[in-house]
Amino acid sequence: MKRVNIQYSIDLEDLPREVDRIYANAKNLFKEIKLPTAKEKNILSSHVLRELNETRKKLTSLDLILSDVTGIVGSYIEYEVSEHNKKTEAPPEVNEGDEDSPQVPV
DSSP states (O other), rough: OOOOOOOOOOGGGOOOOOOOOOOOOHHHHHHHHHOOOGGGGGGSHHHHHHHHHHHHHHHHHHHHHHHHHHHHHHHHHHHHHHHHHHHOOOOOOOOOOOTTTTTOOO
């Protein structure tokens, strides 16, 4: 399977919908994955080999899709944490005439 990396931007408010769309692809692919049900006397056949290879390809695709979702969600969480840290680390506002405010020479 050949893969290509793409990069595009969306509005932050559309991110949940986009991640859900990608994740839905993973869920649909997961439903398609089946292991061959050959019995002992038929398991050593080219038919089983083909089915196993197809299953492995689908598992690889599933893993790549889940990796994409993991990357997006992880990046979003990092963004949220950094936004939260920016808000909590903001210096307090200094009001002129406040006696407890440090005086800065001009």
